[in-house]
Amino acid sequence: MPINRSFTLVRRPSGMPEDADFALVTDETPGLSEGQFLVRNHYASLDPAMRGWMDDKPSYMPPIRLGDVIRASTIGVVVQSRHADFPEGAWVATLGGIAEYSVQQTGRLIDPAALPLVTNYLSVGTGVGPTAYLGLLDIGKPRAGETVLVSGAAGGVGSLVGQIAKIQGCRAIGIAGGPEKCARLIDDYGYDAAIDYRGKSEQELVSAIRAAAPDGVDVQFENVGGAILDAGLMNLNAKGRVVLCGLISQYNSDPAPSRNLWQLIVHGARIEGFILTQHIARIPQAAAQLTQWVNEGRLRIDEHIEEGIENALPAFLRLFAGTNHGKMILKLS
Amino acid sequence: MPINRSFTLVRRPSGMPEDADFALVTDETPGLSEGQFLVRNHYASLDPAMRGWMDDKPSYMPPIRLGDVIRASTIGVVVQSRHADFPEGAWVATLGGIAEYSVQQTGRLIDPAALPLVTNYLSVGTGVGPTAYLGLLDIGKPRAGETVLVSGAAGGVGSLVGQIAKIQGCRAIGIAGGPEKCARLIDDYGYDAAIDYRGKSEQELVSAIRAAAPDGVDVQFENVGGAILDAGLMNLNAKGRVVLCGLISQYNSDPAPSRNLWQLIVHGARIEGFILTQHIARIPQAAAQLTQWVNEGRLRIDEHIEEGIENALPAFLRLFAGTNHGKMILKLS
Numbered sequence: 191m192p193i194n195r196s197f198t199l200v201r202r203p204s205g206m207p208e209d210a211d212f213a214l215v216t217d218e219t220p221g222l223s224e225g226q227f228l229v230r231n232h233y234a235s236l237d238p239a240m241r242g243w244m245d246d247k248p249s250y251m252p253p254i255r256l257g258d259v260i261r262a263s264t265i266g267v268v269v270q271s272r273h274a275d276f277p278e279g280a281w282v283a284t285l286g287g288i289a290e291y292s293v294q295q296t297g298r299l300i301d302p303a304a305l306p307l308v309t310n311y312l313s314v315g316t317g318v319g320p321t322a323y324l325g326l327l328d329i330g331k332p333r334a335g336e337t338v339l340v341s342g343a344a345g346g347v348g349s350l351v352g353q354i355a356k357i358q359g360c361r362a363i364g365i366a367g368g369p370e371k372c373a374r375l376i377d378d379y380g381y382d383a384a385i386d387y388r389g390k391s392e393q394e395l396v397s398a399i400r401a402a403a404p405d406g407v408d409v410q411f412e413n414v415g416g417a418i419l420d421a422g423l424m425n426l427n428a429k430g431r432v433v434l435c436g437l438i439s440q441y442n443s444d445p446a447p448s449r450n451l452w453q454l455i456v457h458g459a460r461i462e463g464f465i466l467t468q469h470i471a472r473i474p475q476a477a478a479q480l481t482q483w484v485n486e487g488r489l490r491i492d493e494h495i496e497e498g499i500e501n502a503l504p505a506f507l508r509l510f511a512g513t514n515h516g517k518m519i520l521k522l523s
Numbered sequence: 524m525p526i527n528r529s530f531t532l533v534r535r536p537s538g539m540p541e542d543a544d545f546a547l548v549t550d551e552t553p554g555l556s557e558g559q560f561l562v563r564n565h566y567a568s569l570d571p572a573m574r575g576w577m578d579d580k581p582s583y584m585p586p587i588r589l590g591d592v593i594r595a596s597t598i599g600v601v602v603q604s605r606h607a608d609f610p611e612g613a614w615v616a617t618l619g620g621i622a623e624y625s626v627q628q629t630g631r632l633i634d635p636a637a638l639p640l641v642t643n644y645l646s647v648g649t650g651v652g653p654t655a656y657l658g659l660l661d662i663g664k665p666r667a668g669e670t671v672l673v674s675g676a677a678g679g680v681g682s683l684v685g686q687i688a689k690i691q692g693c694r695a696i697g698i699a700g701g702p703e704k705c706a707r708l709i710d711d712y713g714y715d716a717a718i719d720y721r722g723k724s725e726q727e728l729v730s731a732i733r734a735a736a737p738d739g740v741d742v743q744f745e746n747v748g749g750a751i752l753d754a755g756l757m758n759l760n761a762k763g764r765v766v767l768c769g770l771i772s773q774y775n776s777d778p779a780p781s782r783n784l785w786q787l788i789v790h791g792a793r794i795e796g797f798i799l800t801q802h803i804a805r806i807p808q809a810a811a812q813l814t815q816w817v818n819e820g821r822l823r824i825d826e827h828i829e830e831g832i833e834n835a836l837p838a839f840l841r842l843f844a845g846t847n848h849g850k851m852i853l854k855l856s
Contacts, residue, residue: 449780456581
């Protein structure tokens with residue numbers, strides 16, 4: 191049996207995760223029962239939401255149990271099989287976790303040639319791609335000519351939201367940290383305007399958004415929370431829609447307060463949370479459309495790939511430091 | 524020409540409004556131009572939203588200008604007319620403001636016998652009635668068997684929301700301040716459970732709501748904000764809907780922060796602001812249905828009437844002290 195290395199949770203993080211919260215465990219892969227197959231996981235998707243799963247609180251998915259492998263979406267190749275639908279040699283997408291191998295009973299077969307790179311599946315077939323597509327279109331419901339404001343605009347989700355907004359005929363304004371990211375918003379993702387939140391007070395953010403969106407914001411796609419969310423709320427139009435996709439500013443700290451909910455009353459606007467697990471039935475349609483756009487050259491996918499399971503934690507922490515450039519992926523084997 | 528007394532804004536309140544912010548002005552009513560009519564205002568509706576109109580900040584209605592009469596919905600009788608549609612002697616609903624007389628060019632004729640008391644028009648024909656009805660049904664969209672949580676549940680809007688929720692076949696849970704109000708929630712408005720927020724920490728409120736709604740909250744009708752909103756959010760069900768109708772806890776202070784927006788992501792839930800001006804077309808249907816329920820004895824209307832324009836401010840402040848029992852109305856003449 192192959193030797194497996196797994197990245198496991200041994201202590202619940204307090205604030206920012208650290209080495210002592212995890213253990214890299216080496217053991218032999220188990221034998222397969224009927225209906226199971228063994229996957230060599232090649233790539234794992236690293237996403238901010240995984241931080242929430244490390245806490246012991248009720249959420250849309252159960253907490254990762256202490257001792258268990260860190261949950262993550264993966265793609266890999268079936269190397270042993272006792273399941274007729276998943277033959278050896280097939281590429282498969284599963285929730286394999288941060289481990290070099292995993293035993294599975296279900297998954298989704300993928301065509302490694304369907305996209306320019308096989309890793310692109312982690313950007314458009316699951317996770318960030320459908321989140322950006324369905325969050326924006328099904329919750330935000332932007333109409334051509336409307337203004338879409340995106341925070342975390344250079345990130346895995348945000349970089350797609352801006353591009354999808356432009357494909358829909360909207361004006362797209364992105365908020366990101368630092369001049370390099372802001373340049374990428376314009377040059378790489380086609381945003382009409384970019385706002386660097388660094389060094390800006392909430393009131394300065396309000397003014398910067400107003401300058402970039404003089405007709406106001408119709409859809410706010412929120413990945414960050416706190417002062418950025420509040421500054422956006424001050425620019426909402428009547429019947430504005432805030433897609434609450436993430437609150438990355440507070441995943442490792444106490445929740446940042448929002449003080450401007452009164453704007454929702456003034457404008458008859460709404461904040462609606464988006465969680466992909468409630469939109470499972472729509473994922474295939476989203477993935478098919480995104481795949482088409484990528485292959486037509488209309489949608490740019492940037493991926494930041496770090497190598498080796500021993501680098502799982504520093505790679506994950508890049509998401510919170512904002513030092514990733516593109517969708518964060520860990521190459522496992 | 525009759526002598527008029529008007530309650531006017533002379534200074535924008537800082538925090539809780541006080542005497543020096545207003546002036547009671549006595550003058551002669553002006554002569555009428557063609558197309559105008561003079562109304563003797565008998566009753567004015569006093570609502571928390573009026574506090575927002577006293578501030579100089581952009582909102583769904585322009586701020587009241589310094590020197591102008593305090594804006595308010597009124598009912599009264601036409602006493603002079605140069606408008607064929609509004610003959611002398613007719614009862615009319617207008618935005619007459621807190622004044623004994625007002626000159627109008629438009630309004631809505633009302634039948635003073637359509638409801639048990641003519642003042643009931645201010646409870647069901649405009650303002651609180653349509654707000655409760657449309658906010659709950661059009662934004663909250665409760666289904667029979669679902670649980671509806673209402674804050675400010677003994678107030679003008681809240682007392683109606685609970686009753687309408689029960690008519691829809693929902694379980695209704697009300698939050699109010701003090702044992703007397705909580706008793707009225709059960710005895711007078713038919714709430715299934717009442718929670719006294721006084722003396723409770725946010726965590727105790729979370730627990731109290733959980734005890735009253737063991738299956739969770741599907742619709743939260745929010746009139747208060749702050750810790751009460753946050754405690755409700757911790758009990759939301761998947762796809763829960765928060766109707767944000769008011770934030771009375773913060774109309775006279777800095778906005779109370781909300782820290783639990785992450786619950787919206789976890790549950791794919793939404794907070795949506797309700798402002799009646801965006802639902803004008805639906806008001807007649809709401810008013811007709813509410814009127815029918817009142818006349819059938821299915822909907823109880825409680826009105827708290829204070830007398831005399833000189834009592835406008837203390838009557839208005841009762842809304843924030845919570846010392847009104849029922850919809851607050853000022854008898855003007």
